[in-house]
Amino acid sequence: MFLKRCQISLTDLLLYNYHIEFLTATILNWKHLLKDDAYKQVIVDSLQWLTEQARCTIHGFVIMPNHIHLLWRISNLHDRFNVQGALLSYTAHRxxxxxxxxxxLFKHFVADKDRLFQFWERDSLVKECWNETFLLQKLNYIHHNPCQPHWKLAATPEDYKWSSARFYHTGVSEFGWLKHYAG
Known part of the structure; x- marks a missing residue:
């Protein structure tokens, strides 16, 4: 009945058509959990797994000490809520x-009624990239984030290992799952 009233086909509901999205996920209370490379590698491994499972395509990323930024496109037949949930849940377990x-581990003890440990803030920021201008603004922002004076993680964006900046600068990626936003 609802489908008929709204004139939406079941196919339209099942085949999602996502644009590239800008995602920011933050560690609980802005703790610098991701400062250690072992935690950064967990993120990289998770992104690789998601792309191998054809759940999404990663077009840009940066892993900062207390947050991550992604430019990703959720694959058709997948729901962003579920893909994002898989990323955050799996990384939290790892x-x-x-x-x-x-x-x-004790630093992440929260003793909430539904969990003992929490690593991610509950509400991640997601912005859809409706046009190339906005997408390039976000790509530039994430690539320059490690060079900001309050971080000083790299002298130039392409010097920071845990980012897609080197890929966009040289065309060579050490992350086989990373794809250029233009195809």
């Missing part, structure tokens, strides 16, 4: 394992 190994 973070818990790494934190146990390095003895830092």
């Amino acid at each position: 973070f818990k394992t790494v934190a146990k190994e390095d003895g830092k």
Whole structure:
């Protein structure tokens, strides 16, 4: 009945047509959990897995000490909520394992009624990139983030390992799953 009233076909509902999206996910209370490369590698491995499973395409990223930025496109037949949930849930479980190994798990103890540990803030920022101007603004922003005076993680964007900047600067990617936004 609802489908008929709104004149939306079941096919239209099932085949999502996502634009590239800008996602920011932040570590709870802005803690610098991602300062350690072991945690950054968890993010990289998760992005690789999502692309291998054809859930999304990654067009740009940066991993900062307390947050990540992604430019990604969710694949047809997948729902952004589920793909984003898979990324954040899986990385949180892996973070818990790494934190146990390095003895830092207690720093993430929250004792909420629904969980004992929490790594990510609950509401990630998502902005759809409706045009190339906005997309390039976000790509430039994420690539220059490590060079900001308050971070000083790299002298130039392409010097920062945990980013897509080198790929866009040289055309060569050490991340096989990374794809240029223009195809």
